[in-house]
Amino acid sequence: MPRSSRPRIRSVAPRLGFILAVLAAVLPPTAAPVAAQVVPSATVTSERLGGADRYATSVAISQRLFPSGEAPVVFLTSGQTFADALSAGPAAARLGGAVLLTAAQALPSVVEAELVRLSPERVVVLGGPAVVSDVVVDRARAALGGSIPVDRIAGADRYETSALVSAASFPAGEVDVAFVATGTNFPDALAAGSAAAAAGWPVLITRTGALPGSIAAELARLAPDKVVIVGGPGAVSDAVAAAISTVVPLVYRSSGPDRFATAVQVANEYLPTATSVVIATGLTFPDALAAVPLAGALDGPILLVQPDDVPAVTRDAIRARVPTTIVAIGGPAAVGGITLGELVGWADGRLAVPAPGPTYPGYDARYHDYGEMLTYIRAAEIAYPDIVQVLSIGRSYEGRDIWAAKISDNVATDEPEPEVLFDALHHAREHLTVEQALYLLRTLATEYGSDPTITGLVDGREIWIVFAINPDGWAYDLTGGPYVGWRKNREPNTGTSAVGTDLNRNYGYGWGCCGGSSGSAAAWNYRGPAAWSATETRVMRDFVLSRVIDGRQQIRTHVTLHTNGELILWPYGYTRTDIPADMTVDDHSTFVAMGRHMASLNGYTAQQSSDLYVTDGDQIDWMYATQHIFSFTFELYPTEQVSSHADHEPPDEVIASQTARNRGALLYLIDMAVCPYAAIGKAGAYC
Ligand SMILES: [Zn+2]
Known part of the structure; x- marks a missing residue:
């Protein structure tokens, strides 16, 4: 007998009442003043x-x-x-x-x-x-x-x-x-x-x-x-x-x-x-x-x-x-x-107690910790089941799920639509990036059906958001007083007590090639003993590769969220050459046009990644060079001020304004997944 003949039982939760509760308590419009703490609410039968x-x-x-x-x-x-x-x-x-x-x-x-x-x-x-x-x-x-x-x-x-x-x-x-x-x-x-x-x-x-x-x-x-x-x-x-x-x-x-x-x-x-x-x-x-x-x-x-x-x-x-x-x-x-x-x-x-784990101090309680983040995205899935699907793309070294959401119409179906990927928190202390990812989920979910632009984007694209690639480092960062200022993951290194790999130096293109990372396990930008040595970069790699269907990578545009600097960076990081042999002139022109347009929408500065400093083994180099994805790094608020960890951990009062600030740029990136080359007027030639 086919599997579909099994009796199916669905939740009998009072759905309408729950949706209203979610709308009221979990997904407030960003423009409204935020209460002292957003307490996630969910109903269990x-x-x-x-x-x-x-x-x-x-x-x-x-x-x-x-x-x-x-x-x-x-x-x-x-x-x-x-x-x-x-x-x-x-x-x-x-x-x-x-x-x-x-x-x-x-x-x-x-x-x-x-x-x-x-x-x-x-x-x-x-x-x-x-x-x-x-x-x-x-x-x-x-x-x-x-x-x-x-x-x-x-x-x-x-x-x-x-x-x-x-x-x-x-x-x-x-x-x-x-x-x-x-x-x-x-x-x-x-x-x-x-x-x-x-x-x-x-x-x-x-x-x-x-x-x-x-x-x-x-x-x-x-x-x-x-x-x-x-x-x-x-x-x-x-x-x-x-x-x-x-x-x-x-x-x-x-x-x-x-x-x-x-x-x-x-x-x-x-x-x-x-x-x-x-x-x-x-x-x-x-x-x-x-x-x-x-x-x-x-x-x-x-x-x-x-x-x-x-x-x-x-x-x-x-x-x-x-x-x-x-x-x-x-x-x-x-x-x-x-x-x-x-x-x-x-x-x-x-829900009175979300998933246990380290949390933020009271004065930064608007930030969502790992358990609160999970509750939030689950609530969105329950409130908007037709367009939001929550999934784990794998587990961290310490066994935490790396949570993602897919947002699209007919969300349970893999439709032949252009795909867009956003990810956050490669680096543990970059707390604002998780809030930016949650902002994007909330915006797409709550404005679908009322905002024509968002409705069109959700109907015509498959949008993936990975909310925290480095949950172990994140949890560890929250054990400090109040923050450790941690950057790497929490995977031990053999032969030393120094813990962790810089996930954004561990990707498998140009890994360790060019002086853009450290070979010392104690360093903040340690690249790991080999490309893909870190559990979490393998999870991300495997997810991206899973989107290759019939030999074609479905993801066309991508933003990885970091802090800080108010920058939009395009590849490459491994070289200061603008257009090396592994990039075409038209691709470079497209990166520049898209980057500058997004910068015009959020007030950031757009530049090549290596203009900040040379990095090797980073994510966007791999995404572009091996998957031909138009891949950008956003360095969120604030601008580079002093060399201080506090730059990465701004007070929670800025969350609403600094995440809403990127609305136009993020929606533009989703829009451009249909044909990035439209940015240079060459849609006809390429798409
Ligand atoms: Zn970072």
Whole structure:
């Protein structure tokens, strides 16, 4: 059955009221006076799905998933032993069905009633008569009127059952990934389950020390692109990994130090931008097991808690996601001591505590820290879902997501429209650049549909904004008194205690060529041990390269935001020659014309990058030389005054005026993505 047949559940947030709240509280027009602090506001819907026991809880989940009944298939599995059921959740998700639990010797009446309500086309009973007796099977058959197929899937052991469930649910050659976890315990398979269910992939189980032949055969039949083992070598040995690799060459591991961390790890890797989260106990299996199809339909992870304690790793993962929907599974015994408000840092449905991390001092509170930035862009996505899509383009060295937004009409579709890229905060202390990026998002989102120029630009372009390339350095900079004045990333360097690479000297064109960077790890402009050695520059490189479609780079114009100097810089930085061999005369003329026009709009000074000072391995040189993107550096407010860090960290009173100042120049750059050569009157010759 195709993946699209899965039931889809969308947020039931009161959307209109929320949009109004967002408009009022989150995205104020810049011209208006800004309140002492812009407090991001978001709405979360929370639910609890629980019953008197595990069977009733599985029914509550089924009712949430199929509010009007009519599930095509029901997997009926033991609520007393987990072994046969670990593969069932993703299989049910794939088939658009439900998982219900039963006792071995009697079908609970609440489950029987739910079977009747669902009126499935078939029922699959997992395991042999020892775990689900013939009495139960007969009862289910009778409840459904005797005409519905009720069949067992039972292998010679739990592994063969797992393989048979997969074989019955996943056509050969149609899954990208197969998850494999131990069959001797349940937490790892559950951690894999929600990610598998969301994507339509299977979970298979294995012995710790040896790969069962039934599983090897099923992997060969599925022929996925890769296998992800969930759990460490103590759960699934390296010998098993090696055996799998003889069937499917690409084998990865995903695991954390305990079951709670493993669930977070899998969620971070496979559901990084999920805005729904399902919470279940990690101490027993039935609740989370039955919830896997629901999590799949919500496209959200199942994260694990204890009855009266939320492990820090789980709590941080939930808060960092800024979820809009939270579903807690289980009755009081399972998740009873937890209040959802505490869990996510919300009180009364309003976000009280954004993602944790260093923040600005009170007198600079108009600046958005990393968590506030994420809340802000998520709020824009929720308020303007037709034109704003939030995504993570990768992770920093310390594991922070590097967040981006796409702004375009039909935003979920990759349309054949010219593309424009903006990015901010290569350098940690250049705080104003994040505000400039948020200003651009807000301007495009809120004025779409009312301002004809912006409406035309959003309709006719695909606009990408990367809000902070260097989130680690940013967080570190905010730990000073009040600021460290940090510039580089936070990746350690071997053989020295000096930390960090200057990301804007680490790009792979002319890297280290020309005296425009330092080879000393302690230097502020250290270029790193090799081009692309820094995690964050690789993320940016891979994102830009991902926009090459059918051999053509879709991004035509680009601005990277820095501070300070009130300058607009064009390539090259590596040489003082105006038009070296790796630049055409017309390209140079186009850079000069575009740069000067933008400068006329914002009052900056336009010049070649190397007129400021020679740089090598910087971003705009690579963007132009290898991707033929008309790429500019903006050095924001203030002008170069004294050699002081304070130049990079102006007071928050200037944010509104100094970001609005660049409106015309940024919109011009978006406009010119159709044909940069129009700047020199040569659109006809080139475009
Ligand atoms: Zn900079």
